[in-house]
Amino acid sequence: MSQHNFNIDVVVKYYKDGKMLPLYLIWDDDVKYKIDRITQIQTGASLKYGLQGLRYTCVIQSQLRHLYFDGERWSISPIQ
Numbered sequence: 001m002s003q004h005n006f007n008i009d010v011v012v013k014y015y016k017d018g019k020m021l022p023l024y025l026i027w028d029d030d031v032k033y034k035i036d037r038i039t040q041i042q043t044g045a046s047l048k049y050g051l052q053g054l055r056y057t058c059v060i061q062s063q064l065r066h067l068y069f070d071g072e073r074w075s076i077s078p079i080q
Contacts, residue, residue, distance in 0.1 A: 006049060010067070010074040022056060022067060025076065033060050035067075044068070051075045 044055030053070035
């Protein structure tokens, strides 16, 4: 498991039926990145980076990224 912290701030839209949709990532330097598209939502894990939870496969600035929500925090897998 990686020793890096992959937690990230996320702007999320919550719907009255309980669904949630991440809209933007906010990096440590307060730069905001729009999530252009979500291609898949499923329960998943990244054993390599120790991330788990609800996994959102996202397109952000033409890059495919995995965003994880563990029930409390959002994390992102690093670009490989």
